[in-house]
Amino acid sequence: MRCKILPGTIVFALVAVTAFLTTGTRLTRQEKCLPSQEIAFEGVVTHAGHASPGDRTAARFQTIRLTDGTPAVLWMKYPARKGDYVSGLATFEIGESSRNPGGFSKRMWLWSKGVAWTGCPRLVKVTEMEGQLLWILRLPDRVRDHVRQHLASLWTSANGPLLLSLSVGDTSLLTDGQSYKLQSAGLMHLTSVSGTHLMFLMNPIFIATDRARISRRLKQWITLPVLLMPGVLSGWKSGITRASLVSIAMRLDIPMKKRRNPFNTLFLVGSLMLIVQPYALYGLSFWMSFSAAIAISFSVKTMKSAAKNDMHELTKSGKMRFRVCKYFESTIVFSSMAQLVILPYQLMSAPGIHLLAPIINVIAIPLAAYMTAATYPIIAVLSVLPAGTRAAHVATTVFAALLSPAAHAFEWLAGCVAKTAFAFLPLKWCLPILLVILLAYVSTSQASRFLREHRRIVTAIAASSLVIVSAAVFWINHGWRIVFLDVGQGDATLFISPSGYTVLLDGGDKGHGYRTIIPAARMYAVTTIDLAIVSHGHCDHAAGIAELLEVGLVKHLCLPPERASDLVPHIISRVHDKEDMTDHLVSIAKSARVPVSYLQAGECLACGDFSMDVLHPQGPICARDLNEDSLVLRIDAGGLVLLMTGDLTEAGERSLLASGRECKADILHVAHHGADKSSTQVFLQATEPDVAIISVAKKNRYGHPHTDALARLHQECPIILRTDQSGAVFLNIRRGKSTMNTWIEP
Structure with a gap:
């Protein structure tokens, strides 16, 4: 019996293709017409949106159709109703694509609403419009x-x-x-x-x-x-x-x-x-x-x-x-x-x-x-x-x-x-298993007439595809894969060794464990983190690790040395930092039965084909600044040396250099997001990096990376990559050769 083509499928295909061509052209043209500075705008509210339950401010995203016909999504602190006329001053921007593998794309979210521009108005005037038709149209919003x-x-x-x-x-x-x-x-x-x-x-x-x-x-x-x-x-x-x-x-x-x-x-x-x-x-x-x-x-x-x-x-x-x-x-x-x-x-x-x-x-x-x-x-x-x-x-x-x-x-x-x-079932298993299911289905009597008539051809194609995919997934040596994730104003670096051993150094601020690290890890078929290391207890480095601990994705946790005041309670040698999440991490790890280790200078950590040297700090922490006591790790990945410095300060750099430990590295992960009081000239000359990577948020309130720090880096390092410009940074090392790529083209 021949397969009957339904009229609905033909209509749907024609409508979908037409919609894709027309909407894509329109939205792309609107993105190219984005104003470069703050402008005065006028328009009508076409979608009133809704506020979160219990939010007394009732602030929300609303869609405005500007007078020239361009739709825009604005964050309205004092929202208008559908059909109301609004005007004011606003700086518009286009939605960004995802900044990490598997991340959220604001651009696609805006496109799904038929919008290319978004912004937050500085001044807004709402002119209320009334009418019977508007009353009817606003009824669902009121409900x-x-x-x-x-x-x-x-x-x-x-x-x-x-x-x-x-x-x-x-x-x-x-x-x-x-x-x-x-x-x-x-x-x-x-x-x-x-x-x-x-x-x-x-x-x-x-x-x-x-x-x-x-x-x-x-x-x-x-x-x-x-x-x-x-x-x-x-x-x-x-x-x-x-x-x-x-x-x-x-x-x-x-x-x-x-x-x-x-x-x-x-x-x-x-x-x-x-x-x-x-x-x-x-x-x-x-x-x-x-x-x-x-x-x-x-x-x-x-x-x-x-x-x-x-x-x-x-x-x-x-x-x-x-x-x-x-x-x-x-x-x-x-x-x-x-x-x-x-x-x-x-x-x-x-x-x-x-x-x-x-x-x-x-x-x-x-x-x-x-x-x-x-x-x-x-x-x-x-x-x-x-x-x-x-x-x-x-x-x-x-x-x-x-x-x-x-x-x-x-x-x-x-x-x-x-x-x-x-x-x-990790990603790398999905396609081979689907091919096996297809082979099994083709061999049964339930297969369609087309598959039964072309069984040999379909079986040959599926079997050869299975062999190729299996070889690509399981037998090809992927080498070292290192991802410097874009977690905004924080740090998170994922290491995957050739044997599949995974190490996560820092986890970014709250929410990035779920929204950034887990989606990125699944792209590499990583379902658990073998070793999670926290350079210091500030939330922009530790909160994401806490989220992974809560859902049971971490097998072992490593922290900086314990505080001297914890070891000798009657000695108050350190002002307790309110942002220090160390005790919280230990509490979660204890409840989840995750072993906790404390690292200090002089130790060497070797797990399978992963090894690293701890350069700083030495012994129990006695300083008043968590940043000064950040863990500094020297990691050898396939012959390439990386120096991970956390939020190390100028005082910490002096202490590290005074210890006489080897600091030279091929790649330097710049300390404290490029702050002015880090990455001193003496320290950069001692490390001699070929590539410097700065993890920093776009348009952050701290002004990182500082112009003075950038000047010093440009003087000592030929290549500088920044997550605020490039998104995630990828380093692949295979057979002694390394390649670096960025998620977003700078």
């Missing part, structure tokens, strides 16, 4: 703001962020740790309001209305508001928009006595969405939702036909057991199919594929269904109770208590799966 702010006490409770993400699709209150656990466990799709949530909400309504003896028209009027509620509350994101349109089309089949092809309907709905909002094709959520819907529809069609045949052979007593077994089977199949189809997108947000994800979804989906279906009635009840009253407080407390067990169980499941490192 969304009301639900977020009126129910702030619920959303900011212990389990509120999870409930908010499940019911409204707003993940702004989830911590980075919660988001990481949900992503790693394959449960993040439940926090993006989509067809799954619509199913949770609508199935009880459909069952109740179908059994009730009411007219068909009344059923439609009852189900329509409930059908639209998730879309209105979430702001009509791609997933829920697609699901709502498909659901409405399916409900129309009954009175029209038609049975539409589900795949054709999906493609036609996707075409309609791109016609209305062509910029949606730049958002991953559109493609993830669309791909998953196709996979699940295919699974439903196949399983329904099989289940129908099996049900005829069962007695009444066996039908209940059959339905229970079918539920677990269908849940695993749906989850597996959806995750297989969205595999390319999943790999962009997780350190790999978790093999337990389809199984854990069997337990997590009913929990999410209960919380989602229960939260919507709770929203309706709390929305009519006056905020701040005793009745509202009691109702919020009772509702939160009712949902607390399910929320705790859901988060506990996600945390357990995220820490099960042995079940992770």
Whole structure:
């Protein structure tokens, strides 16, 4: 039987190609017209956005269409309403692409909204506009703001962020740790309001209305508001928009006595969405939702036909057991199919594929269904109770208590799966395994007619590809791979030896462990850090390491020498630094049963093919400045010597030089982000580096790197690379030859 080409697929392909060509040209032209300085602007608010629950300032991102037709996203401290006229002074910029492998691209985020410019206005004047049409258009925004702010006490409770993400699709209150656990466990799709949530909400309504003896028209009027509620509350994101349109089309089949092809309907709905909002094709959520819907529809069609045949052979007593077994089977199949189809997108947000994800979804989906279906009635009840009253407080407390067990169980499941490192499938394994699955499928009788007719050719191509990919992944010696990550105003350097031993020196400030280090590490199939070293306890070096410890990704932790006051309590030899995270790191490591070692000058650390010498500091720390006692490490990587200096100060440099230890290096990681009081002339002459790398934030408030420090570096070092200009810096060493590349072309 020949494969029939659906009209919807042709329409979708034409619309998608047209949208890609027209929108790409338009956005690129707008980027080229970016003003180089602060300008006066005027425009109309086209998208009002929404503030985080409990945020009294109500500040938010809003989309403004300027008078020349250019759309821009502005951070409005005092937001306007949709349709209001705004004017003022602002400096605009274009969104940056990611600065690290696997990082967030602000440019794609803006493009998905149809915007190329973004900025923060210095002066703003809002002229309020009124009218009946504007009142109607603003109604969804008022509903969304009301639900977020009126129910702030619920959303900011212990389990509120999870409930908010499940019911409204707003993940702004989830911590980075919660988001990481949900992503790693394959449960993040439940926090993006989509067809799954619509199913949770609508199935009880459909069952109740179908059994009730009411007219068909009344059923439609009852189900329509409930059908639209998730879309209105979430702001009509791609997933829920697609699901709502498909659901409405399916409900129309009954009175029209038609049975539409589900795949054709999906493609036609996707075409309609791109016609209305062509910029949606730049958002991953559109493609993830669309791909998953196709996979699940295919699974439903196949399983329904099989289940129908099996049900005829069962007695009444066996039908209940059959339905229970079918539920677990269908849940695993749906989850597996959806995750297989969205595999390319999943790999962009997780350190790999978790093999337990389809199984854990069997337990997590009913929990999410209960919380989602229960939260919507709770929203309706709390929305009519006056905020701040005793009745509202009691109702919020009772509702939160009712949902607390399910929320705790859901988060506990996600945390357990995220820490099960042995079940992770790293990136380098994914393609070979997919090729093996393809070979197995081709050899079965279930393969399509095309594959059966060309079985030899397909098998030969898949087998040769498997051999080539396996050789490239497993047998080619990758040599040393060193990545100086761009973590803003902080340090984080990832070392991967030829044998696969991984060392992380510093982890950047808060959030960079989850948002920068883990995504970058997964690009190299790294699921755990064998050795994490903290040069000193300041948060811009240690906070990211703390986040990795919390999720169980560190096997061993190394710290600078202990404080003298810790060794001899009655000697107060050091003013305790409020930003010192050393005690916090030790506490987390102890609870996670991670061994802790303290390094000091004179020690040599050798682990497999990784070795380094500790040059500074000597013995217990007695100085008043954490920077002065930063660890200084001399690392030999494949014959190339790197000198890592942390935030070493001028006094620390003098102490290091006075010790007489060898400081010469091929590559110098510049101390203290290029501060004026570091990288002295004497120290640079002693190290004689060929390349200097400065880890520093773009437009930082400290003025790093300082002009005097840069002048000294240019005088002593021929090559200087900066993360604020180049993003992440890559050093590859193989067979005695080294190459350096940057993520962003300077």
